[in-house]
Amino acid sequence: MIITVVFSTHNGAGTLPAMLAKFRELTMPPGTELQIVAVDNNSSDATGDILRTASADLPLTAIRHGERGKNRALNAALPLARGELVIFTDDDVLPDPNWLVALQRAAAENPGFDIFGGHIIPHWPSPPPRWITEQTPLGITYALTASHLPAGEIFPGLIWGPNMMVRRSVFDAGLRFNEAIGPSSGQYIMGSETEFNLRAHRNGHRCYFAPDAKVQHIIRPGQMSKQWVVQRAYRFGRNAWNQYVSGAEKFNGPTLLGMPRWRFRSYLDHACRALLLRLRNRADDAFAHDWEKSFLRGYFAQWWQTRRSQPLPTATAK
Template sequence: MTEPSMTVVFSTRNRAQALPRVLNAFAGLTAPHSGWKLVIVDNGSNDGTAAVIAGFSHLLPLTLLSCPTPGKNRALNLALPELRGDLAVFTDDDVLPDTDWLVQLRAAADAHPEADLFGGTVLPDWPSPPPLWLSEQAVEFSVLYAQQRRASGPCDHADIFGPNMAVRSAIFAAGTRFGEHVGPDGTNPMYAMGSETELLRRLGTAGHRGWFAADARVRHIIRPEQMEERWILDRAFRYGVGEGRNYAKSLSLGLLVRLVAYRLAARGLAFLPPSPRRLRIRYRDRWLAGVASGRPLMPNTSRPG
């Protein structure tokens, strides 16, 4: 039997009700000429998720793994020994790929041997039209919903988003792993976001080059609660925590001034009806609070005497 040339990986937790729609989309994929493998890691589900996945074993080239200890990156690391082929494709359990998704990623990897990191288009799959106050002018849909649209071509690691990313398998064979200190772990709803971002930034800093394949498209399922202001503000905070914890050096005076200014403005706007302006200010307030929460305290730079 011919070895597949690429492996798709995602982890899931307690998604028994939603997974059939996702797995049906995967079952409709056009296989690349060299074949593919799907590895799903059940990350401690207790709702029958594993049984739902197993029910698709006759439709998909499927390997099901179990990682009982919660932690998305822990689950992804568990899957790495199962990689087959030269391309590891990572996605999420709420993604609907276009039928030619893998064909497009395979073509990009074959056509651009100079690149080790690959990304593709991510579009929101809305449950209903977004309300007027939920505007791209107010908040970054890239942060909220992993939306990514751009032309094909060389790209920075920051252009590649978790629901649609691929990495040369040789990088993992050489020992690279996902950082288990970041991302959802089932213990803290205000976890530091940025699990795939942390890995990609590390690889980009090490000199690995990226390529964006615009025709490799997936849709990211948006749940109704993800269009509510409370969820959006919580996500802004988690995003800030990840930025502060992983990339900031210290808590600066400038950040403190902005934090106070946005906090005062956000409190005043909280009593007004929803609007793009209100969302923008309140979102920025929660993001700054997250950055401050994730950053170390400002070091004492004063001189003795």
């Protein structure tokens, strides 16, 4: 059996050396061969040189894709993937030595499942402040999994890009990543793996969580600023509106021009709560409401952008 690991990197020189060092420590499942396909997604730093150097002692093929966009890069890599199992990750993860063994075992023991995920644990550059640990949704913001998730079937939206495996048969059936969303330049729409997994699930592909398959997600100092976190909330809001339009999220109640009216009330509520907390000198406590406000701004922005080009959703009971 061949296992293929695919990742895209844009200006990843700061994290790639540590990641590739961990790749050299991976334990291979018996009777398997590793193939790594790395896509340099239009980097302007030393990423290309790092990948070329790594190919000397890793089974790594590096290609360059000049058009920005993680999903474009991943789709460009898929024709090169020879593995029956295709593992996707990011350029800022530190895999556990047993990572491949755990994912291959999960696939072998659960033939009725086609998409697999595992734990994603933070690798903080310094102890995070309270406003991050208590006021920020860590899963959405840093793609960290909840520590209590057990082995077994899982909701497709809870398998994320740093630690995700797909049987090749899913791609042979024609599914590809949506190139209109995912990491790119500007205020891109988050949720590319979530969108792919939900779409695959609607086509009958079930998702499984393997808690023994672990990676650490490198959190960089700049990703611990309030500005960076609220930008993530905005991008997530854009994705959430798309999920609502697609029917993946359903709400019961009245709408205004297709927008659930309670969303407007929610924005005003969070704005008032944030203001009151700041007047009481509790800025850290106000941050949870700042996050929700930014999320809703992204939600409203995507609604306004798409409402003329897509059918308006109707309020539907869950």
